Amino acid sequence: MNRRPVSPRLPTRRLLRVWQRNWLVYRQTWLISFLPPLLEPCFYLLAFGIGLAQMVGPVISSAGTISYTAFIAPALVAINIMQSAFFETTYASFVRMYYQKTFAAMLATPLTLEEIITGEILWGATKAVIGSALMLIVISCFGLFHFPSALLLLPAALLGGLAFACAGMVFTAIVPAIETFNLPVFLFITPMFLFSGTFFPLDNLPAWAQFVAQLLPLTHVVELCRAAGLGHPLPATAPALAYLTLWCLILFPLALIAMRRRLIH
Amino acid sequence: MIVATSLRKAFGKLRAVDDITFSVSPGECFGILGPNGAGKTTTIRMLFGFTPKSAGRLQLFGLDIDQHLRQVKARIGVCPQENNLDPDLSVRQNLEMYARYFDIPPPLARRRADQLLSFIALEHRQNARIGELSGGMLRRLVLARALINEPELLILDEPTTGLDPQSRHQLWNRVEALKARGLTVLLTTHYMDEAARLCDRLMIVDQGKILVEGTPLQLIHDHVGAEIIEVASPNADLRAFVDRSGTPYEDLGHRLIIYASGGAEYYHTLSREFCQSGCMLRPATLEDVFLRLTGRELRE
Incomplete structure (x- = not known):
């Protein structure tokens, strides 16, 4: 059976149309969409900053000594980047693909599958950026960020958002049903949430666990966010940048290939 | 308009579409009829690249689909079998957003949405959510959406399946209005009255192959003749008579379908005696043509 390419494989700027569709829907419910990134950091900062910080005292790490609240503040942004991008290209994209047949409807227009998927991934990253911007405002009100370097959280959110959006899309391409997402959430997202230098320094872990943590993308997003939020020297973030770029370079084409295998028969 | 040559689609060992060749001329309404699983939808999906073909040649508007898929898709309007309207958007937004997928600029998209909403008589529901519409309204909106790019070819995949009689006629009226404007239409359907009413020419396919092709009248004439005699609960004498007369018939046990091209006189003898x-x-x-050619057993 010969399978000649039947569509241009490389996405063009038309992918923005897919992004626009999601942006249109998002704007209609912006009030609800804005609430989690505005409220979540408040909850965490109150719980950890007032409740827990008194018990743990200041955090002493290679970068210096800071309050526990200041330590976790950038990590909250990193966690939000992971969750908004990952949940967008898993649950939300799956609903559009599987239940609403939105991708099928788009495929009858000049859009290609690659443009649809890339538009969705870009949208997932966009949600990470929007969430980060909102959290940036809230956390700055607590005086926990260093300016202007904290503005670098936004490009960090774009890169981290792309990384998790690509990962989510790969899962969306392979899960048989929406319930299956429990698996990557439980085995991939939750451990990262806890063990990526988010709520305690990685130095506290045994050497092997530190090594494993270095393999996880959230560790590197946390690294970037902490450097941006606390004004650490930027050259030290080069490994994290390199890791996340490489991650995207591998997972983005993988998401496109896996989606084509799933949807085009 | 469409030239398909030895078009084939294989899923593993199964040939859903098995080397079919057909063509559709501009301004024509061409129907693809066939039982479930005959390959109708697969054929249609290959036409707009949703399903890549396994072999054969496919040209639309004189363009080869392998090299020009995007240009071809820009000139086709597709009305799919299932209503895949966007439930996150309103009626009007469904049309305007779909126009944007075709890169139609927003002011023009708005104008076309206005025209189409009036064409399908849904102006009063333009801000409604998709979930609030009835089945007939949904189908009309899917039709309007398929017209947003002013296509040269309209593909209708079972446009009236599951609709009430009023909604079916509403939809037919609109398809006829489009035909009158010279739009080329490709239609699949399970409903023979629909095909007879809308199609200038049609083909009946089964198991991925074309059984017959022609105008509805010509197909009736060639394959069953002008008239049919149906006999409920035939007795033995009648069976013997029909057998002797050499007239072709089908025996369904409790019912005889007699292809009596001879017409009135034969019928008079039969009914009198x-x-x-x-x-x-x-x-x-x-x-009658359809059942005679594709058989009467269930296809599931």
Whole structure:
């Protein structure tokens, strides 16, 4: 059976149309969409900053000594980047693909599958950026960020958002049903949430666990966010940048290939 | 408009579409009829690249689909079998957003949405959510959406399946209005009355192959003749008579379908001699052709 390419494989700027569709829907419910990134950091900062910080005292790490609240503040942004991008290209994209047949409807227009998927991934990253911007405002009100370097959280959110959006899309391409997402959430997202230098320094872990943590993308997003939020020297973030770029370079084409295998028969 | 040459689609060992060749001329309404699983939808999906073909050649508007898929898709309007309207958007937004997928600029998209909303008589529901519409309204909106790019070819995949009679006629009226404007239409359907009413020419496919092709009238004439005699609960004498006369017929056990091209005289003899009641002479329809060619057993 010969399978000649039947569509241009490389996405063009038309992918923005897919992004626009999601942006249109998002704007209609912006009030609800804005609430989690505005409220979540408040909850965490109150719980950890007032409740827990008194018990743990200041955090002493290679970068210096800071309050526990200041330590976790950038990590909250990193966690939000992971969750908004990952949940967008898993649950939300799956609903559009599987239940609403939105991708099928788009495929009858000049859009290609690659443009649809890339538009969705870009949208997932966009949600990470929007969430980060909102959290940036809230956390700055607590005086926990260093300016202007904290503005670098936004490009960090774009890169981290792309990384998790690509990962989510790969899962969306392979899960048989929406319930299956429990698996990557439980085995991939939750451990990262806890063990990526988010709520305690990685130095506290045994050497092997530190090594494993270095393999996880959230560790590197946390690294970037902490450097941006606390004004650490930027050259030290080069490994994290390199890791996340490489991650995207591998997972983005993988998401496109896996989606084509799933949807085009 | 469409030239398909030895078009094939194989899923593993199964040939859903098995080397079919057909063409559709501009301004024509061409129907693809066939039982479930005959390959109708697969054929249609290959036409707009949703399903890549396994072999053969496919040209639309003189363009080869392998090299020009995007240009071809820009000139086709697709009305799919299932209503894949966007439930996150309103009626009007469904049209305007779809126009944007075709890169139609927003002011023009708005104008076309205005025209189409009036064409499908849904202006009063333009801000409604998709979930609030009835089945007939949904189908009309899917039709309007397929017209947003002013296509040269309209593909209708079972446009009226599951609709009430009023909604079916509403939809037919609109398809006829589009035909009158010279739009080329490709249609699949399970309903023979729909095909007979809308199609200038059609083909009946089964198991991925074309059985026959022609105009509805010509197909009726060639394959069943002008008239049919149906006999409910035929007795033995009648069976013997029909057998002797050499007229082709089908025996369904409790019912005989007699392809009596001879017409009136044969019917008079039959009803006078053998039928007390339950004999009926009626004009042959496309449905007779369809059942005669594809058989009467269930396809599931």
